[in-house]
Amino acid sequence: MNLENVLPMDIEKRSFEIITEELGELKLDPDKESIIKRCIHTAADFDYARTMRFSDNVVEDTLAIMKNGGFTIVTDTKMAQTGINKAALAKLNGNAVCFMSDPDVAARAKEAGSTRAAACMEKVATLQGPVIIAIGNAPTALVRLDELVKEGKIKPALVIGVPVGFVNVVQSKEIIMASGVPYIVAVGRKGGSNVAAAICNALMYKLTSEQMNRK
Amino acid sequence: MNLENVLPMDIEKRSFEIITEELGELKLDPDKESIIKRCIHTAADFDYARTMRFSDNVVEDTLAIMKNGGFTIVTDTKMAQTGINKAALAKLNGNAVCFMSDPDVAARAKEAGSTRAAACMEKVATLQGPVIIAIGNAPTALVRLDELVKEGKIKPALVIGVPVGFVNVVQSKEIIMASGVPYIVAVGRKGGSNVAAAICNALMYKLTSEQMNRK
Numbered sequence: 001m002n003l004e005n006v007l008p009m010d011i012e013k014r015s016f017e018i019i020t021e022e023l024g025e026l027k028l029d030p031d032k033e034s035i036i037k038r039c040i041h042t043a044a045d046f047d048y049a050r051t052m053r054f055s056d057n058v059v060e061d062t063l064a065i066m067k068n069g070g071f072t073i074v075t076d077t078k079m080a081q082t083g084i085n086k087a088a089l090a091k092l093n094g095n096a097v098c099f100m101s102d103p104d105v106a107a108r109a110k111e112a113g114s115t116r117a118a119a120c121m122e123k124v125a126t127l128q129g130p131v132i133i134a135i136g137n138a139p140t141a142l143v144r145l146d147e148l149v150k151e152g153k154i155k156p157a158l159v160i161g162v163p164v165g166f167v168n169v170v171q172s173k174e175i176i177m178a179s180g181v182p183y184i185v186a187v188g189r190k191g192g193s194n195v196a197a198a199i200c201n202a203l204m205y206k207l208t209s210e211q212m213n214r215k
Numbered sequence: 216m217n218l219e220n221v222l223p224m225d226i227e228k229r230s231f232e233i234i235t236e237e238l239g240e241l242k243l244d245p246d247k248e249s250i251i252k253r254c255i256h257t258a259a260d261f262d263y264a265r266t267m268r269f270s271d272n273v274v275e276d277t278l279a280i281m282k283n284g285g286f287t288i289v290t291d292t293k294m295a296q297t298g299i300n301k302a303a304l305a306k307l308n309g310n311a312v313c314f315m316s317d318p319d320v321a322a323r324a325k326e327a328g329s330t331r332a333a334a335c336m337e338k339v340a341t342l343q344g345p346v347i348i349a350i351g352n353a354p355t356a357l358v359r360l361d362e363l364v365k366e367g368k369i370k371p372a373l374v375i376g377v378p379v380g381f382v383n384v385v386q387s388k389e390i391i392m393a394s395g396v397p398y399i400v401a402v403g404r405k406g407g408s409n410v411a412a413a414i415c416n417a418l419m420y421k422l423t424s425e426q427m428n429r430k
Binding site: 001002003004006007008011014015018019020041042043044045078079082083108113114115140143164165166167168169170171172174188190191192193194197 | 297
């Protein structure tokens with residue numbers, strides 16, 4: 001089996017060409033195409049071509065918010081935070097935070113008998129400016145988020161709901177899609193910190209118009 | 216669809232029970248079982264039940280090395296480095312590094328017309344003690360690694376070869392499995408920083424014997 005001769009700078013471009021070829025006849029909404037393809041790319045998994053759900057006008061509305069700058073992306077893992085492209089974020093004057101290691105979060109989770117990820121959601125209310133919540137790991141975060149939204153305590157600009165796993169993951173995605181927030185969700189069990197970061201990056205790249213060689 | 220009532224501390228345990236149930240009749244080698252299941256767990260993807268390859272005695276040999284401490288895990292992304300459980304690493308007196316953002320790596324990659332990930336591999340020779348190389352992203356790193364091994368410049372204690380993607384990913388895994396190094400590889404296109412970190416964690420957890428609620 002021979003290596004394909006592709007220059008480093010062209011690897012991502014060639015990957016997306018292969019994805020497009022293999023999608024074949026399946027046509028994706030142009031608005032969402034680059035987001036769906038970046039999820040397929042990050043996991044080498046074509047399941048994302050059929051599992052992704054978008055609330056009405058979510059891409060257009062999110063880009064309008066990002067264009068204004070001053071937004072914060074809140075992740076439920078340090079891995080997802082690490083995977084978000086910092087150059088794109090800086091260019092858009094955005095910020096990415098993760099509260100999972102904060103001592104007050106651990107204390108609150110213990111007191112409430114909840115997960116740290118659920119406790120993190122309560123800190124979102126303290127943030128200034130538009131908030132994008134990107135959940136790639138903990139379904140409990142989405143469940144708590146739904147409660148906080150219903151109580152009027154949080155009004156996220158976007159919820160990226162792509163937790164991965166076997167316990168309450170499928171359910172948590174259905175709950176968040178019914179909660180009235182703008183969302184991008186991959187239904188089913190699949191997702192992950194890498195997929196959450198990929199969606200954040202795909203959105204930002206639509207504005208920075210760059211091929212950034214990072215995943 | 217109702218939420219399953221599982222205590223935070225039991226979510227991981229319940230997830231592994233579900234994985235075991237769904238694997239059904241498929242019996243995994245007891246030595247490798249927890250590693251394969253943790254990959255399935257991290258991606259919610261049962262493909263890992265049939266794609267993982269292990270060189271002879273690799274689990275036993277790696278655990279012997281880890282037990283002695285002083286080992287270094289080298290990753291090809293900050294995401295994988297972030298995903299490695301730091302408490303387990305500290306308990307075993309190990310270390311995890313990533314050279315991707317080092318200025319000399321960028322300079323070397325530019326000069327050689329290679330990727331930064333490939334250039335990173337050359338820095339591995341400067342490390343003291345046993346080295347575990349965990350590649351979850353860049354096939355070019357595995358290809359360069361094979362060359363360096365053949366030139367006698369690096370002798371890794373273990374190569375975790377789980378890059379993800381569409382360009383030379385499949386080939387790079389075949390190359391590293393033929394290079395004579397101890398390996399754990401997921402053949403095919405799938406893998407990722409999350410999977411690379413999951414394999415490192417699964418190995419360490421065999422020694423620390425803990426359920427650590429992090430992915």
